[in-house]
Amino acid sequence: MTPRSKSEMPLPPETAGLPGDALAARRSFWRLVIAYRYLAIVCLALAPLVFPVFGERRVWLAAVVVVVGIPYNVVCDVVVRRSGRLPPITAYGDYAAILAVAAIAPALYTAAVMILLAILTQIVLGFGRRVGFSAIGVAVVGLVTLGFVHQPTGWVVSVVVYSITATIGATVLGEMAEGELGLRLRYRDLVSGVDAVVWEAPGSEGPPDYIDEKVVELLGYPCAAWRSAGHWESVIHPDDAAVIDDRRKAISAGGNDEAEYRITTAGGDIVWVHEVVKVMTNLTGEVTSRRGVIVDVSDRKRAEERVRQYADIVEHIGVALLLVQLEDPDDETSLRIIAANPEAGRLTNRSIPDVIGQLATDAFPRLVGSEIPERIARVIRTGEPAGLEDFTVEGGEHPVVLSLRAFPLPGQAAGVSLDDVTDRAMTARALRHQALHDPLTGLPNRTLLNDRLGTALRTAERTATPVALLVMDLDQFKEVNDALGHHHGDRLLVELSNRLTEVLREADTIVRLGGDEFAILLTTNASLSGAITVAQRITRALEEPVLVDGISLQTGASVGIAFFPEHATDAETLVQKADIAMYAAKRSAAGFAVYAPEHDRSSVWRLTLLGELRRAIHQDQFEVHYQPIIELASGEVVGVEALVRWNHPDHGLMLPVEFIELAEVSGMIQPLTQIVLEQAARDVVRWRKEGHDLSVAVNLSVRSLYSPELDEWIAVMLSATELPAQKLCLELTESEVMDDPLVAMQVLGQLQRRGINISVDDFGTGQSSLSYLQNLPINEVKIDRGFISEMEQGDVTLVRSIIDLAHNLGLRVVAEGVEQGDALGRLRGLGCDRAQGFFVSPPLPVDACDAWLATKGQGSWNRHLRLLGGGRSAG
Structure with missing residues (x-):
């Protein structure tokens, strides 16, 4: 088998899960312990030679300490180097050695108690509270035994003081050690949950004394390399040296810094990073330490480069185009204009240099409150192109109506093509107006009444409010047409329409149904008294004769009134009821009538036929x-x-x-x-x-x-x-x-x-x-x-x-x-x-x-x- 390097040696269970800086601190602690142990052996070897209390065996004792202590400590050193720590058994061995010295030289009993307290600190910090309390138990048993056997002066007090002091010390030191470990573990969890490299360094310059192990994954260099002087500067792209110089100056002045620059990885690749540095200072303003976070932004930089390439294409293309970028994926108002071509500037009546870099809602205030930003953001999020609603741009001699279409681009961006559809929009608007308005009077026609009446009834049903419909027919109008011709009749209709518009409120809808018949839709103050008031205003407005081509024409009106939901629950029936009431009004001296069921038929005969x-x-x-x-x-x-x-x-x-x-x-x-x-x-x-x-x-x-x-x-x-x-x-x-x-x-x-x-x-x-x-x-x-x-x-x-x-x-x-x-x-x-x-x-x-x-x-x-x-x- 291939021998493992020191860095590959397995860690003891107690250190599993510790962050890298915690493990390094542990190893440093134990190496320091080994160094002090060597010093302690030297002191213990000299003590018998210096102090006469050891008697005639002083030389023998010194030799034993050297012969046993140094090899033992060498073994401990090897263990620390391999496993990073000493086993807990060494704590009990150290206590046994001190008690043995006290047994040989009872005069050193009190000194032994003090040494036991000192060693307890190392035991608690190195092995934890549980081993520390066990060692205290061993020490108390040994000290009591020695006290009974040798009866040194003040041994009882020494044992009591040791017990109390050792217990308190072990408790406090244990809490501190575990608290520090908990903080380190939480810090480890926090750092591991962030897709970034965290580092920390002392002073205003120099290498970090801690850097997160993610740097190995990101840039390929081991953590030790980053902690060495000059490494960081050696891997920065030469073209970004000025950026680092500026950063160094800002940090030396005690200011925080944020920069983007390139680093050459261990594999020779170029990585763009975004680094934020936080500076800590003392009361005098001197920089005491620095903490930084490094994030890989290579993907964004590549996307921005592609967008810049698109911008070059956009600049020379004949179609009007805008490029926008969504800075915050969750906020559609963060759309920022990053490029536009001259044709887009011409259509939008904007100076291209002025709008580039602006938020879209700042460059075009009419976008505020519209659905266009949200739909562009949706195109960016989903990657699906979409047509947008027409958009009117002010600023030139005349408003321009643009048709917009958005298509996704890399880097949280989208292209928006602009097409001037002003003529089409104006034509559609004119046709829409023509389809919904009477060509003679300009009033809404029956089609528009049906639409508004349907909307009004749905709203009224939801809000439990009434709606009134008035149907009006001009009296003696046929006689005017027959006697003077349609030209005079049309002129009369136009003049009377103007009068009706003047006496009605803006919220009321007046409609020409056809011929000499009109309708008025009331959605506000549509009570019985309110509707009658409107009917009276209408009849009074028509009392004044109309002068047409020098001829004074007199006409009147018959007004029928019906209410939703009292008389009808749908639009068609409401019109029928108002129409019936209008015919009843023709027989009324008041000139108006509110619908009543008896108006439906003038006789039992007609009522019977209606039912049949x-x-x-x-x-x-x-x-x-x-x-x-x-x-x-x-x-x-x-x-x-x-x-x-x-x-x-x-x-x-x-x-x-x-x-x-x-x-x-x-x-x-x-x-x-x-x-x-x-x-x-x-x-x-x-x-x-x-x-x-x-x-x-x-x-x-x-x-x-x-x-x-x-x-x-x-x-x-x-x-x-x-x-x-x-x-x-x-x-x-x-x-x-x-x-x-x-x-x-x-x-x-x-x-x-x-x-x-x-x-x-x-x-x-x-x-x-x-x-x-x-x-x-x-x-x-x-x-x-x-x-x-x-x-x-x-x-x-x-x-x-x-x-x-x-x-x-x-x-x-x-x-x-x-x-x-x-x-x-x-x-x-x-x-x-x-x-x-x-x-x-x-x-x-x-x-x-x-x-x-x-x-x-x-x-x-x-x-x-x-x-x-x-x-x-x-x-």
């Missing part, structure tokens, strides 16, 4: 009748209009005028519309299979138009019934389309793109303008029956104007309500495309319509067209 309506839908009490539509040029039957009827078990066949309003108020209009659409589609598909090339027109309510499921539901229905989309025509009245033209344009556009035809019913009775008509995705207009009636009485001017206008816009024209045969000729002469009415056929049940389609050539309308020179022959 839902049951009627579930029991299939509704049926579809069809009114044929003819092509005036050819006389062909080209389509039918589907009209719903309620086959009431008690009241017989009921027309839509008796129940459609109830269906809209109760929310049953959508399922009713679906029933009509599905039945009409199935019937037309059957007729088409029988050889009748027909399309079908179905009336669509405004509530169905605003349903988000409309487009998808119709697509599913067309697929299920196999009705071609181009054979379906959806009709809306002109006033319904103009309630919210932007929403109508969006929804109707989706339907038209599916191939579905869109028709504006009752055209000429609403408030549409030519500009809206041009932009709406429609295919045809239906002239209101009132204009057809006037034409039958001889006035064709208005009908001609409508037909010419529609044709100029590329729209098909259908005349409805044709009651007389002469009207067919006039309409065809004016270029009208299609017609329907009682002269052609009244609305028919499906069976009667089957028969009519089979014999349509025999109709008087067909004969009338043939007499005028058109139409198909019977056959």
